[in-house]
Amino acid sequence: MKKRVLLAMSGGIDSSVAGMLLSEQGYEVHGVTYRTYDSVKDSCISKETGCCTVDSMMEAKRLSEKLGYEHEILDLRDSFKKTIIKNFVDEYLKGRTPNPCVVCNSDIKWGELIERANELNCDYIATGHYARIINEDGRFYLAKGIDENKDQTYFLYGLSQDDLKRTLFPLGGLKKDKIRKMAAERGFVKLSEKKESQEICFIPDNDYRRFLTDEVPEQIQEIGEGDFVLADGEKVGTHKGYPFYTIGQRKGLGVALGYPAYVVDIDAGTNTVMLGTKDDLNGAGFVVGNVNLMKYDQIPAQGLEVNIKIRYRNQGTMGRIYPDRKNLKVDLYHNASAITPGQSAVFYENDDVVGGGLILSVRH
Missing domain, CATH: 2.30.30.280 (Adenine nucleotide alpha hydrolases-like domains)
Incomplete structure (x- = not known):
């Protein structure tokens, strides 16, 4: 009997090729596309921008039809606004800088995916993320995708053991140029040339200040x-x-x-x-809260040596992490610049994700 997979599809090349691979591997695929936010009309170019456009949702639907599997659109706008957008605004009002993609992955994407997968009797869920999942004696954790330039484990450290054991990442062992080639070879030339979206999905103009002013004008005026x-x-x-x-x-x-x-x-x-x-930005360490551990179920009292990434495009700094009640204390071997409360710190042993959390306070 075929294993059923619920595949999150954005209409982009990564999730689309993931669907192709899953189908070829013999899975019974059911596609789902989230509608998390109303796309906006760009007056300069007279078209919708952002990832949640009607065009992108229809592209995902058309691709599903071509590949012969069912597809549905899941309206998550209400829960997205109450969780992701609220957290985004609240963090800035606290003087911190949020990372909405991290919260969205664990709270919205995987939360809603697992729930819908259960309703459809799907064995697994899948996405087009560049990451790998390791199962070591029943302990599940992430490892970096083979394509170091596309690795997305930094945004996925919040996934639970239950999430990981139900998840497939078909692209984790592939590089981006190979993904484009595979799409073209299967007759999807236009898809293979599609550009990627880099902005926050609900702020397609990248102007978070404008967004805050529009979202909570009275609070911004009061400040x-x-x-x-x-x-x-x-x-x-x-x-x-x-x-x-x-x-x-x-x-x-x-x-x-x-x-x-x-x-x-x-x-x-x-x-x-x-x-x-610039020197005043240097930090020697910090405290991390909202911790989620992956590779190990706890950090030893004597600490653990890890590579510490404080930003997605950050190569990381070596240091040690120590348990500090519900938090982790981080001591860096060399100072890092612009350690930012509200952002995520993710800990690695080589390619393996030990865990991560939110930066609460910085020690200079």
Whole structure:
């Protein structure tokens, strides 16, 4: 009897090729496309932008029909707004910089996928992510995708053991150029040339400040302008409101100090943004909360040596992690720049994901 797989499809090349491979491997595939947010009309180019456009959903549906499997569109706009968008806004209002893709993967995508898979009696769920799943004596964890430039494990560290044991990543052992070639060889030339979307799905213009102003105008107005200060408290300028700034930001400050100035700290309580030099951004360690462990069920008291990524495109810094009640304490062997509360820290042993969590506080 064929194993049934519920495949998350965006209409893009990765999830589409994942569907082709699963079908060829003998799985019975059922496609599903999320509608998480209403796409917006770009007045300059007169078409919808973002990942949740009607066009992208229809592309996923048409591809499913060509490959001979069922497809449905799942309307998740309400739950997406109540969880992902609310968390995004709340984090900025707390003076932190959120990572919505991480929260969406664990809370929305996998949560809804597993639930729908159960309703359809699917054995597995699948996506087009570049990652691999390792099963070591019944313990499931992620390993980086073979294509280092496309690896997406940084965004997937929040998946649970139950999530991982039900998940297939057909593209984890392939490189992007091979994926494009495979699509073309199967007659999907236009798909093989399709460009990828890089922006946050619900902010296709990449202007999060505009988004915050539109989403919570009264709160943004109430926060109002505040002070740019130096470490000694000296006021050196006026800013537009602390939610509009992120750690490490240099451009758009409108302050002349005689040297390159960077945002080095944000105090939501006093609506102050601290400026400093590039060296002032260096951090020796930090505390991580909302921890999800993958490779091991606990971190030993003496700590564990890992490579620590604090951003997606970050090569990582070697250090040690230690249990700290429900949190983890991170000691870096070498200082890292612009460690940002609200962002994710993900821990690796070579290609294996040990786990990860949200950066709560930084030690300089």
